[in-house]
Amino acid sequence: MKKLTTDFRLIIGLVLAHVLMYFTFQDKAVFWYIFTASLLFLISYSILNEEVEDQLPFFSYLMYGVTSGFILFGLFWLGNNLIELLNLPFTKEIAKLYGRYSPTMLWHYIVLLLIIIPGEELFWRGFVQKRMLNYTRIPMGILLSSLLYASVHLYSTHWILAFAALIAGLYWGFLYAWKKSMPLVIVSHLIFDLFLFVILPFY
Template sequence: MKDCTKDWRLISSIVLAHILLYITFSDKDIFWYIYTAANLFFISFAIVSEQIDDKQKTSNYLLYGILSGLALYGLFWIGDWLLSILPTNWDREVSRIYKLYSPEFFWHYIVLILVFIPGEEIFWRGFVQKRLSIYFNQWTALIVSSLLYASIFIYADKMIWMIAAFFAGICWGLLYIWKKSIPMLIISHLVFDLLVIVLLPFR
């Protein structure tokens, strides 16, 4: 087994991701500015470091992307319902996240669609998960990359956000293993985010 600790691109990018997200969540008033910058960094770093996988026809990645985005929303809807009956404060955390970080201005929606969503998929699946698969089997790479993806949300101080990110990371990571198509993941993530944040939010 190769030693991933010697992969300076992988290690440095994750460290930088944590630094950027620490700054992002340090003040909600700068969230949209700094997270935009962070995702532009994610996109740039991934593109110069790895080839972006796209092994599906356009019709295929659109179909699978839309269906998987709808399915993931359905799973999160069930999860949100469970939160309402569980004896935890996670239900209130979800409401707090919506209150603090929902888009307010038109440019928020633009960067959500054009920067946030592509940035997360290109970096966390197209670079981190792909890079980890060099050093581990694909299932270990899936779990580790999903944990790393979730870990950056620790600075939001909302445990439910980390859990949601890990679960979503597993789902999109499985899709990546299955179809090896970053455009498909971007479509899936887009459909999911539009439903959760814009069209049919849980709060």
């Protein structure tokens, strides 16, 4: 772990991510503007400091991406229905999240698909996790990078969003470590968000 603490590019990247996400969640009125700008910055930082991996042919990463995105949404859908069935208090929290952060305008959907989704994967899996795996075993690297991914969502003040990010981060982290294909996890994330916000939203 000593080498990990001297990886200043990783440390600077994580500090930048926390600062940017802190400001992203401060004001609902400008959330989509700050979120988009933050991810553009993190995309640039990732590409400048880490090589993008793509070890699968087009149809393979497309097939794995679509299938895995659908499976992850299915797991979240089952979890949401279980929460409603058991009448757990999380239902109100999920409704608040949709009301506060869901895309509502056309440009929100455009930046979500073209900037935010690719940006999150490039930074958290393609940069943070990849550098973590230089110093740790694969399971630990996936866990640590997923916890870091979840941690920036705590600035939303909705712990259930951070928990959802942790589960999704573990899932996409495993996919990336397994197939070493950035396009795969981007497609998976894209399919997941399409179902979550467009095709079959929970609220």
